[in-house]
Amino acid sequence: MTRPAAAEERFEDLQVVAWVDDRLRILDQTALPDEERYLDLTSTDEVVDAIRRLAVRGAPAIGGAGAYGMVVALDEAAPGSVADARRVLADAAARIGSARPTAVNLPWAVRRVRAAAEEGTSVDDIRRRALAEADAIATEDRAACAAIGRHGAAELADRHRILTHCNAGRLATLGIGTALGVVYAKAAAGHPVEVYAPETRPLLQGARLTAWELRRSGIPVTVLPDSAAAMLLGSGRVEAVVVGADRIAANGDVANKVGTFAHAVAAARAGVPFYVAAPLSTFDPDTPDGDHIEIEQRHPDEIRRCADRATAPAGVDVWNPAFDVTPHELVTGIITPVGVIRGDYSPAIAHLFERSATMEGETP
Ligand code: MRU
16 A cells, blocks of 8 residues: 555655746656756757657646747747747747647647737736746646546546556656556555556656656556566456557547557457546547547667667668557547546547636546
8 A cells, every 4th residue: 555645745846847947947757767857948949859859758748848848939039029029939839839749738738828928918928928828737737637536546446456558647747647647546545556567668658757656656566568568468467557648539549659559459358448548638629530640750769779789780670650549449438637538439529628628627
């Protein structure tokens, strides 16, 4: 059994994405688990670069970094007029919003900051509005994670051994996480809970990040090779799969870290429920289905090399998609801040977006 109060204390100091001393600070996730190192990002180029090389990663966290990145862009450019400031916002929104293509949270967040800031009547007012909107996005994400945790803990009250994939925890959001938010909420409710974390080749977000943050919280975690997950699911040891998402299409198809689809197929065969946990900022009602989600292709050297040595012949052809799409038929339920949706996803998702835009974090 875990001690949730102590677990919270151990995270008070963690600044995954934070506005500190009037600048954007991120925890450099490329250095984990060896080192807890922070980076101050002071230009649009640095923000784009940090997002591209996964120094900050996870859909809600890159949304938050992108939102604060709009303020960084204004500070860097120091525009002399309202028209200049609007040009800076337009340029930054285009560059930061497209730094990675799959997670919809990123363009959503920069669009939101741009729209709020453009209402400003002076350069100072534009900057003030941009920062206030970025803060609002951060606050909403924290509330959304907490609400996802509550709904997920209720849904999975009797399921204690959870398999996740990649990292959808504190390191991937501005709050307690989505999939791992459910785990933390279960622990806080006094449920026994333990996590299986596939290592998540090639960048090892499961082994490096999920294992790091769960151990820091005192939650039992076991790392396994991605290729062992099907056997584990078939063994009866896992009671539920809970993963995050980068984009959920209007029909409920889910883009998440590559490997997620394989877990969903194996879970279906083993009769293990497969859940996705996500805030509303991860839904994209304008994308009809998974076939229309752009999947990021990453550099071949992520596969050809590891820890400074060759893991494949130099120059060999590589296919390195960062994400895959799990068809909605394989998803038992989607845990959102306003409850768990299941079954016929199209009307359920349409209904989510008919509600007020301020519902993030609410409990129904
Ligand atoms: O490439 P990454 O590390 O940014 O991929 C992250 C994931 O796939 C997460 O599962 C997803 O963003 C959800 S984070 C709450």
